[in-house]
Amino acid sequence: MIQLAPVTVPKASDVLAAELRERILSSEFTEGAALPPERELVVQTQMSRATVREALRILEVQGLVRIKIGRGGGAFVQLPGKDSVASSVNLLIRGRKIRLSSLLETREAIEPYCARLAAVHRTDDDLAVLDAANRTIADEGSTMAGFLQANVDWHVAVATAGHNELLAGLMTALSRAIYTATENERFVNTEVRRVAARAHRSITDAIRAQDPEAAARRMTRHVHGYADAALKADERTEITVDDR
Incomplete structure (x- = not known):
């Protein structure tokens, strides 16, 4: 049959x-x-x-x-843009409860290349966004929320300056998740803010000078140092992206 x-x-x-x-x-x-x-x-x-x-x-x-x-x-x-990418990646990060260590590894893998692209393709408008974020980051009188938002804005602006929408969307989701996970006094203190401000200015200078090698090298040093500090600060209690 x-x-x-x-x-x-x-x-x-x-x-x-x-x-x-x-x-x-x-x-x-x-x-x-x-x-x-x-x-x-x-x-x-x-x-x-x-x-x-x-x-x-x-x-x-x-x-x-x-x-x-x-x-x-x-x-x-309407056609999909970087926000569509960011939304999908954010759902994956939160739905699968991706740990901070994995987020940091991913950022170390791709953000230096974002900085390289930014140095090649940046416009004056891109530099203006980076400079505005840097001013808030360097302002020690700004609130924790203001500093973290400026940090997100700067990292997203670097990816955006590379004019690759896929990378920009991915970095938008990663940056938001990382700074949500590290939004606490255990890690983000005055010294961390000062180190971030210096690193961001240095990377922005390389992007402004259209020096892709320097931009990638400085970004590698910055995100690697940040990852080490974040994970050491959390040795006893692991942070997940859903911690509020």
Whole structure:
């Protein structure tokens, strides 16, 4: 007797979302363009209004459309950027409870190359963002929260200055997770802040001078030193990214 395997039929909303997603990613629908109105999609696809709405919600969650309500509203195409990468990586970090040591290892592996790219591709606008973060980092009167946010801003700005959206998204997620994990007086004190300020200025100077070798070398020294200090400060009680 011939045996047949169970047949799984995909949901209609998943099928429609997949077709629209492919058309967006293949540039048939360009960024900022409006998708056909809901009523038109119902007529064209012969699917129910509920199915069409669910398909559009799927695309909204995936960051491929933004929904505007009201007059002039509708579904408008948007393309994934570094924020989409950062969001996905952040979910992985928190969902898998990635330990601080692994985050630091990952940063040591990729951030020196980010600094190298920044020295090659940086613009005046990129330097302005780095300089603004450095001023806050060097201000010993700034709060802990202000210092940590400026630290995140600086590391993200280095990756952004390399004009590689994938690396920038990854560094955004890593930087936020690392500084969330080290947001406590056990590690971040006045001396740590001063060392960070000096290192950041030195790396920024190399990026400004468009010296990729110096930028990568100084960033390697900085992130390696930070990793050593963070892990030594936490020898007795390990920090995870979910510590608040």
